[in-house]
Amino acid sequence: MRITKVRAVPHTVHNTLTGWKISTGGSDTHSLIFIRIDTDKGVFGVGVASPGQIFISGDTQAHCLEMINQVFGPAIVGTDPFDIEAIVSELDGLSKGVERAKAGIDLALYDLMGKALAVPANALFGGAVRERVRVTRLMGMYAPKEMAEKSSAIVRKGYTALKLKVGTTLKEDVERVQRVREAVGPDVTITIDFNMHCTPKEAIERIQKMDPYDVAIAEQPVKDTNLRGMALVRQNVRPLILADESVHSAVDALRVIENEAADVLSLKIPKMGGIFKVRKVAAVCEAAGVGYLIGTAPGSRLLDAANVHLAVSLRDLSLPCEIGEFERMGNDPCRGFEIVEGFSTPPQRPGLGVEVDLTKLDLGD
Ligand SMILES: [Mg+2]
Numbered sequence: 001m002r003i004t005k006v007r008a009v010p011h012t013v014h015n016t017l018t019g020w021k022i023s024t025g026g027s028d029t030h031s032l033i034f035i036r037i038d039t040d041k042g043v044f045g046v047g048v049a050s051p052g053q054i055f056i057s058g059d060t061q062a063h064c065l066e067m068i069n070q071v072f073g074p075a076i077v078g079t080d081p082f083d084i085e086a087i088v089s090e091l092d093g094l095s096k097g098v099e100r101a102k103a104g105i106d107l108a109l110y111d112l113m114g115k116a117l118a119v120p121a122n123a124l125f126g127g128a129v130r131e132r133v134r135v136t137r138l139m140g141m142y143a144p145k146e147m148a149e150k151s152s153a154i155v156r157k158g159y160t161a162l163k164l165k166v167g168t169t170l171k172e173d174v175e176r177v178q179r180v181r182e183a184v185g186p187d188v189t190i191t192i193d194f195n196m197h198c199t200p201k202e203a204i205e206r207i208q209k210m211d212p213y214d215v216a217i218a219e220q221p222v223k224d225t226n227l228r229g230m231a232l233v234r235q236n237v238r239p240l241i242l243a244d245e246s247v248h249s250a251v252d253a254l255r256v257i258e259n260e261a262a263d264v265l266s267l268k269i270p271k272m273g274g275i276f277k278v279r280k281v282a283a284v285c286e287a288a289g290v291g292y293l294i295g296t297a298p299g300s301r302l303l304d305a306a307n308v309h310l311a312v313s314l315r316d317l318s319l320p321c322e323i324g325e326f327e328r329m330g331n332d333p334c335r336g337f338e339i340v341e342g343f344s345t346p347p348q349r350p351g352l353g354v355e356v357d358l359t360k361l362d363l364g365d
Contacts, residue, residue, distance in 0.1 A: 001116065003081055005038040006073030008049070008104070009361055010061055013299055013329040017150065020140035023167025023197040024055050030329070031061035032299050033101070034356070035068060036363045037108040039081060045112025046356045046363070047306075049104025050270040050297035056245075057100060057271075064101035071095065072105055081112050088276050099248065099273035100297075106274025107306050107352065114351030121309040121352050125279060128312040132345040134320035136161035136191060137327075138298070139180075144172060148179035158341040161189040161320035163219070166206075167197030174209045181213040189320060193219035196245055200229035207237040217264065217319070220244045230261035240264050244295060248272060253284045264319065266295035267310075269303065275310050286316050294321035301326045301334035305354045308344040333357040 014029045033049040051057060051064045072091050079087055087109065091102050114121045122128050137154045139147060139162055151162055164180055166173040177192060184190075192215055194203065203221035217240045222229040224245035234241040243262035247253050248271055256262050265285055272278045285292045294311045296304065307323040324339045326332055336355040337347050347353025358364045 001043070001080055001082070002040045003037055003077050003079055004040050006035065006068065006076060006105070007363060008033050008035045008065055008068040008073065009363055010065055011333065011361060013331045015298070016328050016330050017140065019142065022141055022165045022193070023195040025053060026140070027053055030299050033061060033065055033068065033104055034333070034361050034363060035104045035108045036358070037081065037105070037112055039112065041116070043112060043116045045081070045108040045110070045115060045351060046302065046358070047104045047106065047108030047111060048300050048302040049101050050299050050303060051100050052270060052297055059098065059100055064098065064104070067095065067098050067101045068104065072101065076105070081109050081116075084109055084276055088274070099277075100270045103270045103272070103274040106276055107269070107302070110275055110306070111351035118350045120346055120348055120350065121306065122313045122346055125275065126313050128346065129315050130312050130317075132343045133308055133311040133317070133323065134161060135159060135324040135339055135342055135344050136163050136189070136320040136322050137324055138163045138322060139165065141165040141167065141176075144175040144179045147176050148183040151180045152183045155184045155188055159324070160187065160342050161191070163191040163193055163322065165195065166192050167194045170202070170206050170209065173206050177210045177213045177215060186214070189216050190214065191217040191219060191242070193244070194221045196220050196223050198222055200226070200232045203233045204236045207233070207239060211238060215239045217242050219266070220246065227256060227259035227261040231259050234261065234263065240291070242266055242293070247281070249277070250281045250284050253281050257284070257288045257290055262290065264291035264293060267292050268295045268297065269306055269310065270297045275306060278310060282314055291319065292317065293319040294323055296322040296325050298325035298329060300329070300332045301337045302352060302354050302356060304344070305337050305347055305352045308346045309352065311344075312346055333360045
């Protein structure tokens with residue numbers, strides 16, 4: 001089987017919870033790219049790339065689109081889609097970085113391979129070691145009272161894990177956690193994400209002050225490159241420290257682990273360049289005995305279906321994962337995949353297993 005055509009188109013989804021912010025910025029829309037890869041056997045796959053907000057990724061939809069349509073796509077036409085190690089290696093040779101564009105191609109390839117063999121995507125990387133995964137839902141940084149109300153609404157839908165975006169003042173951050181805890185009760189797992197807002201000493205003070213409200217995980221309290229600062233925070237607070245912005249690759253994972261800077265690493269398909277590369281980072285964590293979970297870029301059911309295929313395949317996964325954010329997105333061209341009572345189960349249809357409205361995307365034949 002040979003790849004005959006690679007096409008990528010832009011698509012924008014919007015956050016139905018308006019005014020969503022994190023400590024580094026905010027936007028009510030998310031620019032995505034849908035990618036269709038065709039073969040000479042008539043089988044095709046569809047993937048999605050999440051270029052990410054520019055203040056997070058440093059990249060844009062226009063740049064990722066150009067890289068897929070003008071550089072990566074033409075380079076893999078003529079190759080066998082099952083030669084994924086060779087394809088990923090070829091893309092890395094063509095361009096440093098641009099992992100978010102590469103991830104979209106990786107997802108289209110897994111969708112394609114699954115359809116070609118009539119198996120769900122996770123069967124292509126070892127199969128499922130669990131049936132379903134508990135979902136963490138994210139909550140943007142709103143005023144404390146509003147954040148508590150919005151968080152309660154999510155918990156009422158059956159979710160048992162929340163990640164709260166924080167990173168303004170000490171007083172406000174502590175009040176956010178306090179009000180949410182009081183609103184959702186003692187049994188919900190709470191993660192807080194600073195998105196690098198604090199100095200190490202600020203982070204230690206804030207996390208210690210939140211101690212009465214039982215925070216399970218504190219994510220990326222300090223700047224991505226400050227691994228010694230992360231290690232200092234880790235030594236001085238009770239919650240697990242989760243590295244996100246500090247880890248984009250297996251090399252980064254090694255550095256975080258060598259610096260004893262985190263208890264858990266956030267594995268993300270867009271940030272790390274696709275399922276194939278994420279599984280290599282996961283292997284580093286497994287070798288070191290460091291934890292991991294699946295983080296997300298909000299966007300489409302297609303990405304979260306890929307996320308859950310990946311999550312069920314990871315042997316050491318024990319924490320809830322960020323694989324339900326499609327629920328708050330409007331204009332998703334995908335259907336046939338939902339979260340049930342706070343848990344996600346991978347679709348059993350071939351490939352990624354989600355129905356994509358190709359006509360709407362202008363990716364029909
Ligand atoms: Mg994060």
